[in-house]
Amino acid sequence: MAIDERNFLKTIAKSLGRTEPLAKAPKRNEAGPPSFWQEQKFEANDPFDFFKKNLEALTGRVELAASADEANRIIEDWLRELKAQSVIMWDHPELKKYIKLEMSGIKLDYWSPSRDENQLVAAAEQADVGITWADYAIGYSGTVALLCGPGKGRSVSLLPHTHIAVFLKSNLVPTMSSIMHDLTRFGTEKLPSVIDFITGPSRTSDIEMDLSIGVHGPFRVWTVIIDDQ
Amino acid sequence: MKASIFITCICDMFYPQVGEAMCRILEHSGIQLDFPEQQICCGQPALNSGQWDDAREVGRTVLKAFKNSEYVVAPAGSCISAIREYFPVLYEKEPGNRAISEELSAKLFEFSEFVVKILKIEDLGSTLPGKVTYHPSCHSSRLLGIDPYVHALLRNVKGLEYIELPQAENCCGFGGTFSVKMPEISEAMVDEKVTSIVKTRADILVGTDMSCLMNITGRLRKQGSSMKVMHIAELLDEGMNYGAQTRLTFAR
Amino acid sequence: MEHRPDLHLRDRARNGVQDTQMRQAIQKAVDRLSSNKAKAAQELGNWDAWREQGKRIRKHTIENLDYYLAQLAENVRKSGGFVHFVPTAAEARQVVLDICKKHNAKMVIKSKSMVSEEIHLNPALEHAGIEAVETDLAEYILQLAGEPPSHIIVPAIHKNRRQIAELFSKVAGHPVESDTPSLTAFARKILRKKFLTADVGITGCNFAVAQTGSVTLVTNEGNARLTTSLPKVLISIMGMERIVPTFEDLEVLLTLLPRSATGQKLTSYVSVINKTRNVDEKDGAKEFHLLILDNGRSRMLEDDEFRQALHCIRCGACFNVCPVYRQIGGHAYASVYGGPIGSVITPLLLNDLDFWGELAYASSLCAACSSSCPVKIPLHDLLLALRHRRAEAGYTPFLEKTAFNLWRRFFKLPAAYKFAMKMASIGQKPFVTNGFIKAGPPPLSNWTNSRYFPALPGETFRDRWREKQ
Numbered sequence: 001m002a003i004d005e006r007n008f009l010k011t012i013a014k015s016l017g018r019t020e021p022l023a024k025a026p027k028r029n030e031a032g033p034p035s036f037w038q039e040q041k042f043e044a045n046d047p048f049d050f051f052k053k054n055l056e057a058l059t060g061r062v063e064l065a066a067s068a069d070e071a072n073r074i075i076e077d078w079l080r081e082l083k084a085q086s087v088i089m090w091d092h093p094e095l096k097k098y099i100k101l102e103m104s105g106i107k108l109d110y111w112s113p114s115r116d117e118n119q120l121v122a123a124a125e126q127a128d129v130g131i132t133w134a135d136y137a138i139g140y141s142g143t144v145a146l147l148c149g150p151g152k153g154r155s156v157s158l159l160p161h162t163h164i165a166v167f168l169k170s171n172l173v174p175t176m177s178s179i180m181h182d183l184t185r186f187g188t189e190k191l192p193s194v195i196d197f198i199t200g201p202s203r204t205s206d207i208e209m210d211l212s213i214g215v216h217g218p219f220r221v222w223t224v225i226i227d228d229q
Numbered sequence: 230m231k232a233s234i235f236i237t238c239i240c241d242m243f244y245p246q247v248g249e250a251m252c253r254i255l256e257h258s259g260i261q262l263d264f265p266e267q268q269i270c271c272g273q274p275a276l277n278s279g280q281w282d283d284a285r286e287v288g289r290t291v292l293k294a295f296k297n298s299e300y301v302v303a304p305a306g307s308c309i310s311a312i313r314e315y316f317p318v319l320y321e322k323e324p325g326n327r328a329i330s331e332e333l334s335a336k337l338f339e340f341s342e343f344v345v346k347i348l349k350i351e352d353l354g355s356t357l358p359g360k361v362t363y364h365p366s367c368h369s370s371r372l373l374g375i376d377p378y379v380h381a382l383l384r385n386v387k388g389l390e391y392i393e394l395p396q397a398e399n400c401c402g403f404g405g406t407f408s409v410k411m412p413e414i415s416e417a418m419v420d421e422k423v424t425s426i427v428k429t430r431a432d433i434l435v436g437t438d439m440s441c442l443m444n445i446t447g448r449l450r451k452q453g454s455s456m457k458v459m460h461i462a463e464l465l466d467e468g469m470n471y472g473a474q475t476r477l478t479f480a481r
Numbered sequence: 482m483e484h485r486p487d488l489h490l491r492d493r494a495r496n497g498v499q500d501t502q503m504r505q506a507i508q509k510a511v512d513r514l515s516s517n518k519a520k521a522a523q524e525l526g527n528w529d530a531w532r533e534q535g536k537r538i539r540k541h542t543i544e545n546l547d548y549y550l551a552q553l554a555e556n557v558r559k560s561g562g563f564v565h566f567v568p569t570a571a572e573a574r575q576v577v578l579d580i581c582k583k584h585n586a587k588m589v590i591k592s593k594s595m596v597s598e599e600i601h602l603n604p605a606l607e608h609a610g611i612e613a614v615e616t617d618l619a620e621y622i623l624q625l626a627g628e629p630p631s632h633i634i635v636p637a638i639h640k641n642r643r644q645i646a647e648l649f650s651k652v653a654g655h656p657v658e659s660d661t662p663s664l665t666a667f668a669r670k671i672l673r674k675k676f677l678t679a680d681v682g683i684t685g686c687n688f689a690v691a692q693t694g695s696v697t698l699v700t701n702e703g704n705a706r707l708t709t710s711l712p713k714v715l716i717s718i719m720g721m722e723r724i725v726p727t728f729e730d731l732e733v734l735l736t737l738l739p740r741s742a743t744g745q746k747l748t749s750y751v752s753v754i755n756k757t758r759n760v761d762e763k764d765g766a767k768e769f770h771l772l773i774l775d776n777g778r779s780r781m782l783e784d785d786e787f788r789q790a791l792h793c794i795r796c797g798a799c800f801n802v803c804p805v806y807r808q809i810g811g812h813a814y815a816s817v818y819g820g821p822i823g824s825v826i827t828p829l830l831l832n833d834l835d836f837w838g839e840l841a842y843a844s845s846l847c848a849a850c851s852s853s854c855p856v857k858i859p860l861h862d863l864l865l866a867l868r869h870r871r872a873e874a875g876y877t878p879f880l881e882k883t884a885f886n887l888w889r890r891f892f893k894l895p896a897a898y899k900f901a902m903k904m905a906s907i908g909q910k911p912f913v914t915n916g917f918i919k920a921g922p923p924p925l926s927n928w929t930n931s932r933y934f935p936a937l938p939g940e941t942f943r944d945r946w947r948e949k950q
Contacts, residue, residue, distance in 0.1 A: 008566035015782035021547035032729030117763040150761030154710040197751035202703040206619040217703025245942035279872030367847035400804035404845025416931035417808035447932030
């Protein structure tokens with residue numbers, strides 16, 4: 001431990017009435033959310049409706065697809081609606097299993113680990129739409145949780161004007177608790193470099209409390225949920 | 230049942246009629262009242278200015294006065310919250326006085342709390358036609374939680390129409406010495422409060438603490454408003470004598 | 482040394498009160514924010530139980546801060562990050578400058594960070610020839626205006642759209658329309674260029690997670706995500722108290738913070754940054770530095786009472802319900818941290834009960850702040866405790882001390898009190914009209930300038946009681 005750290009922690013310890021910094025984990029009575037939160041049953045019967053209601057309240061769109069084909073059709077319709085000319089997509093096996101957009105007229109880039117990073121950022125910056133997978137979606141808040149990694153760049157859900165997230169109905173969880181529980185079980189080494197919880201589009205009320213959508217991040221967050229249940 | 234009156238310095242000095250109204254109501258409800266003369270002030274002005282030695286000395290008048298009381302009733306909530314929350318801290322180093330203040334806290338009640346919670350009375354047979362709006366004093370409302378008692382009493386006054394005061398929870402700007410130490414801020418606060426009160430077009434403004442009501446009345450009158458301002462005891466008392474020509478209306 | 486304004490609190494407050502436009506803007510903002518918070522708390526249900534849990538977690542963490550900071554540092558280092566323990570603002574600035582110098586940084590982008598303002602980072606960067614760009618929309622506006630923030634959550638609320646359009650037009654070199662979409666689009670365009678070319682990104686830290694060495698950023702605009710995704714070097718500066726033990730605890734604070742700040746269930750972006758990019762990742766920082774700052778916080782830790790102020794999660798709820806803040810605005814506090822929480826921590830962090838201790842009097846002790854705090858910090862008690870400390874330290878003005886001395890003499894004995902009442906009844910006579918004193922001598926004039934003062938009725942309650950017997 002560096003000298004500056006040792007002195008720093010010693011100062012804290014002294015302020016707390018200790019001669020040495022606490023080395024052993026302190027006992028805790030209760031950690032995490034209140035117990036009633038774990039026991040509460042949230043729309044256990046229809047997590048999809050729960051998620052749809054909450055994300056749509058934030059101007060998001062939510063569509064349920066019965067199959068991979070239908071998911072593709074929904075996205076193609078959206079691309080037409082947006083008059084999108086270029087798309088950047090996570091280079092991610094699960095996503096690519098369901099979504100295949102190699103079609104004429106659309107410039108399609110994959111956030112591929114083999115490509116040059118400057119080119120990838122430039123491609124994302126120029127893309128109209130970014131498409132990602134979501135490892136989890138939270139019904140209670142209308143949130144998609146993106147675990148970043150090789151092939152799963154942050155820029156894809158951040159630089160284009162529209163972010164489309166695709167996931168399975170079975171990825172839907174009622175609250176953040178399930179995700180936190182899983183992440184804790186991962187262990188620190190296996191954690192992704194970043195977890196992005198995304199709840200609707202970029203926004204601000206900084207100008208006279210007047211809501212503005214699409215400040216620095218996407219204007220639109222649309223989701224396709226594939227019914228695997 | 231016996232109870233001692235804790236008049237509180239503001240009512241003693243400026244609003245004796247509030248104390249009298251309170252006494253009439255309590256006696257009418259069968260309470261035997263006394264008034265221990267040693268009481269002067271709970272010391273809150275000095276407490277809030279950080280002058281705790283002065284606060285301690287003056288606060289002892291209250292500790293002395295109510296030692297033998299069964300119940301103590303006050304026409305103000307702010308003084309009670311000062312006693313409950315801070316006397317234990319003020320008298321930390323005086324175990325005897327600390328114990329007395331804890332005993333006092335347990336038997337000390339704000340007027341509307343005493344009537345509703347202890348006497349279990351919500352209807353005093355008052356009649357007072359008119360529109361009333363209520364300013365919930367900060368300490369009484371937030372620290373003592375007496376709003377439900379006030380509402381219970383007002384609800385049972387026949388002919389009284391209740392109008393909710395918008396943003397009622399905003400402080401009126403009195404804050405004791407704050408009103409003279411930071412007068413510009415205090416003025417801005419009482420101005421906003423009075424504007425919202427006047428907008429209700431109520432006939433009467435009612436409250437539980439004359440400190441706040443003194444502040445609000447002062448601004449109302451300066452702005453030319455003649456809206457009646459009454460302590461809850463005065464309102465109930467006038468209502469209990471409604472029709473009898475002996476009551477003076479409150480020119481304040 | 483912290484810059485001291487020329488004016489004392491009362492004068493600064495007066496200036497605030499006289500700025501009608503600012504007051505209206507602030508009142509509109511705080512009324513909306515506090516109403517949104519109330520709705521969100523109601524929707525969640527059991528709000529008090531959540532607050533209690535938030536309080537427990539913060540209390541436990543602060544009381545064991547030495548343990549959790551050590552755990553945090555160990556985990557950040559294990560993940561390949563650098564940790565700098567910086568006792569003072571000056572050392573913090575130096576560390577940031579050294580990192581920037583090492584990477585030949587010409588331009589750094591910043592996401593909103595109050596702690597970076599606390600350490601006066603931007604002037605130091607500018608002085609070293611490094612362009613520092615604020616990317617949070619409000620902070621960008623303030624940077625252009627050369628002004629400090631006036632609110633924790635909506636820092637530029639005191640600026641109207643015309644003023645903002647003027648600032649943007651100057652940058653653009655041509656008029657920018659003052660409608661919200663045009664203003665936002667302009668900022669997006671200008672700042673997007675900065676995001677793509679910045680050498681270093683600097684953020685604050687809403688919550689560090691000790692168990693995993695993570696830094697959590699809670700935002701709405703997307704600028705924090707861009708700041709942490711595009712530049713190769715990332716510096717996060719945290720006040721040492723901005724930490725939670727585990728992800729489970731993080732969830733509690735993520736439940737309390739957005740609802741308390743803006744009434745949202747969650748902000749648009751909650752980024753939990755666990756480490757620098759993996760070897761096959763193509764964005765995210767390659768090098769990460771965490772600065773853990775003391776700057777007076779350990780002094781607050783020493784005191785059982787004031788330690789509670791370190792529980793703060795910087796939600797701004799206390800600002801939104803403060804009856805004083807809505808009249809004087811944020812600049813009157815003259816500190817990075819204003820409002821009720823700022824009135825408590827500023828004198829303590831700066832170790833100045835005299836000048837900065839005046840802030841303890843920017844309050845009527847109404848306790849709205851304590852009632853609204855999502856982690857139950859008893860702010861009104863702390864303000865009172867500060868006043869006591871200040872008086873004990875001898876900073877009470879002489880006239881005030883004398884006044885209370887006098888008051889005590891007359892209010893400690895019934896006989897003296899009765900005498901004082903008799904004298905006052907007589908003495909007030911020349912000033913009384915229609916039962917009121919409408920103009921009094923100082924200090925009563927502080928009251929009568931804006932209100933009538935009641936005349937003593939001549940008889941006290943105790944006089945009448947005795948008569949009745």
